[in-house]
Amino acid sequence: MSPDWEAIRRRIDERGFAVAPAMLDAGTCAAIAAGYADDGLYRSRVVMRRHSFGEGEYKYFSYPLPAPVQRLRESVYPELAPLANLWAERLGWDSRFPAAHADYLEQCHAAGQTRPTPLVLSYGPGDYNRLHQDLYGDLHFPVQMAVLLTDPAEFEGGEFVLTETQARKQNRAEVISLRQGDAVLFAVNQRPVASKNGYSRVTMRHGVSTVRSGHRRTLGVIFHDAR
Numbered sequence: 045m046s047p048d049w050e051a052i053r054r055r056i057d058e059r060g061f062a063v064a065p066a067m068l069d070a071g072t073c074a075a076i077a078a079g080y081a082d083d084g085l086y087r088s089r090v091v092m093r094r095h096s097f098g099e100g101e102y103k104y105f106s107y108p109l110p111a112p113v114q115r116l117r118e119s120v121y122p123e124l125a126p127l128a129n130l131w132a133e134r135l136g137w138d139s140r141f142p143a144a145h146a147d148y149l150e151q152c153h154a155a156g157q158t159r160p161t162p163l164v165l166s167y168g169p170g171d172y173n174r175l176h177q178d179l180y181g182d183l184h185f186p187v188q189m190a191v192l193l194t195d196p197a198e199f200e201g202g203e204f205v206l207t208e209t210q211a212r213k214q215n216r217a218e219v220i221s222l223r224q225g226d227a228v229l230f231a232v233n234q235r236p237v238a239s240k241n242g243y244s245r246v247t248m249r250h251g252v253s254t255v256r257s258g259h260r261r262t263l264g265v266i267f268h269d270a271r
């Protein structure tokens with residue numbers, strides 16, 4: 045069953061995030077999670093404590109990406125590009141996003157953002173991910189995706205958290221429940237919200253609450269590449 049992209053785009057536009065159920069099957073989730081041990085698949089490993097990002101670690105894939113990750117990245121991008129273009133217009137950005145991911149990557153690469161950004165994150169008991177934004181250069185695609193690879197029965201805590209900050213308002217937080225293989229799609233940085241005279245900006249951040257027990261792995265799919 046393919047997701048209802050029209051409804052997903054509307055939901056991301058209204059609230060800054062949406063859940064797309066069952067984007068990867070359990071076997072693919074398990075295979076990607078198990079692949080975390082294979083350093084040959086990755087260009088770098090980040091120990092979060094060293095950068096005050098939290099506790100836990102993650103690894104960025106090298107190119108070529110594993111087939112299911114490549115397929116997911118290139119098949120989801122065109123569903124999000126119309127929304128990205130709507131936001132670009134409302135936020136007064138000059139740039140527009142091409143319909144195909146390969147063409148967008150060419151723009152990133154021409155701007156010196158050549159390193160792949162899809163990653164696998166790995167958390168154990170006590171680990172967490174501080175609220176952040178995945179910006180890696182001048183260019184960014186305004187929506188990204190994270191897929192829960194682990195069956196949530198295998199860990200406690202470790203919830204995906206989103207916050208939004210808006211001028212003259214207190215911050216709002218959302219905790220997003222995911223099943224294995226579900227994706228959360230969310231604003232990377234800013235999104236437009238209708239205001240009295242046009243649109244104003246809401247700034248979003250994401251992170252993960254502390255894992256109380258068990259282990260949790262996630263696949264992060266960011267559509268821009270990194271400098």
Ligand SMILES: O=C(O)CCC(=O)C(=O)O
Nearest residue numbers: 165178190204252262264
């Ligand atoms: O582990 C998570 O759910 C958060 C992942 C994340 O920060 C990302 O994919 O950019």
Ligand SMILES: [Fe+2]
Nearest residue numbers: 177178250264
């Ligand atoms: Fe992130």
